Amino acid sequence: MTREPQAVIARVSVATRHWIHGDRVTSNETFTDISPIDGRVLGEISRGTAMEAAAAVAAAKAAVPGWAAPSHTERARILHAIADGVEKRIENLAIVETTGNGALLIEGLGRLTNRIVTGPTLIRIEEPRPPSPKKSCPPRSAGTGNSAASAGPGAKTGPRRDTSIKESDEMDLTSWLAAAVASNADWAKTFGPYDPHPALAVDDSRFAAAFEVFTERLKDNYPFFHPRYAGQMLKPPHPAAVVGYLTAMLINPNNHALDGGPATAAMEREVMQQLAAMFGYDTHLGHLTTSGTVANLEALFVARELHPGKGTAYSAEAHYTHGRMCGVLGMQGFPVPTDDLGRMDLDALEDLLREGHVGTVVLTAGTTGLGAIDPVHKVLALRDRYGIRIHVDAAYGGFFTLLAGAEGPEGLPAEPWQAVAQADSIVVDPHKHGLQPYGCGAVLFRDPSVGRFYLHDSPYTYFTSEELHLGEISLECSRAGAAAAALWLTFQLLPPTREGLGQVLTANRRAALRWAELIEGSEHLELYQPPQLDIVSYFPRTADHSLSAIDEASHRILQQGMTDSRDPVFLSTLRVGAERFTARHPKITSDADGARILRSVLMKPESETYVEHLHQRLERLARS
Structure with a gap:
């Protein structure tokens, strides 16, 4: 017996010949059917020629003589009536x-x-x-x-197909x-x-x-998606960012040069314009980076070129990347003491500036330890007085500018955020509060002419356009165009405005403020300092009120919370020096050089409705 020609489509064997009047019919002509998914050949399919069409019409007339009997005019009338019915029900049929x-x-x-x-x-x-x-x-x-x-x-x-229509406010990933x-x-x-x-x-x-x-190995992770994870600055990207990244990743564009990713390079320019507008820049030069670390490196690189031979000052609570990048760039770094809230001490800064060794001051808008905001508005006067350059590291806290001057307790003081618009450069990480996957950082310069410091030639890349390539204003070479695509698609849905992405940050702020309120009323926990953004810092009350006892209790709670399989909670700790700790809490006995306190980053909006459970869980751990 001759084997029937088959094509395998979605794991199902399908005959490739015509089915006419109950029989398989071979055509004299075939065509090659190619999968639109991966380009593989599915099979040689019988082509429908005039001969097969005539045979099919004859079979139809024989099978349904009642339809063959009316005139073609009458059949046309019936078909038009059917079409009208379809059009009326088009939404349900779709x-x-x-x-x-x-x-x-x-x-x-x-x-x-x-x-x-x-x-x-x-x-x-x-x-x-x-x-x-x-x-x-x-x-x-x-x-x-x-x-x-x-x-x-x-x-x-x-699998069994679900044919029910489900109403949902969430996109079907x-x-x-x-x-x-x-x-x-x-x-x-x-x-x-x-x-x-x-x-x-x-x-x-x-x-x-x-x-x-x-997938089994990936289970060796903490549940970053869940509000019971209140440790570090980690959470999954928004589903829109996932879809945007995957869609572009299948093409795999490189935003270094326009010929490597023309579509995603255009998207990158558009999102950079949105970020510049969010911070109040009228003009700008900027691009995405793979991280805030690289973005800060670029800002300090430009600062070094503008102030050769001079160093950079940054808060003692600033991210450690600034000291490290000063070493990479061959610049001297000057850590500046902070006040009781973790903000740069302006008196100490001015004492340093009088010595004349500093060309650039880094101000942090949201320290990674406590979320402290350096007084950017007050340092502007020092810039004019000492001729310094101001760089704002807003990698963590930058998107909170959307809440500057907002009404309600979640609103933030407007002055420092409004002053950011006068900074010479800004760094922000969309992979933190911008809902993006790692790594997606960004650097912005207020003066576009600093692009001259990036000048270089690459004879094998910059050839498809006279327009400036992103690689010509970046220290990095290859950069994933998918990162720009993901951010662009996210901003189409949740733009960097108070009404868009600002609503997510508002929920984070409300969660932090609510938990701080609960801690202040607790007999077992004590608030270290009020949250300035969405980081809550606190410590367990202990019997002898000493730094060593607080340190030990904080560590115990951290470990017990993470290892409890029934009701786990995931936190982080922050080490605070003795002098700073006792300045804020003078009743604590300074029997050590410092102590670990508990720290929770509430950067998921779902924390707003989960914070009471977190608090109750921490109180039980503190009592045990």
């Missing part, structure tokens, strides 16, 4: 059609991963859930557009990840087919084994 859509797409995505770790759950990539009729739905290209191809897998090999793959496949098809090289081939069984080990 939902039903979408329910079975995308099977081939999901099969292709499944060859990459069958699970994606993101947000609060381990999301399984299965058949896409139909979008709500009242919500925006993925573009039509998210499916195959082939009802035969999409109907088979769900019935034979796929699974469907949009599928849409990302489909969009890339549609674009790739425009360049014609090609044969994938066998050296890159990995079959499903081998991948499944490696992926199982991979």
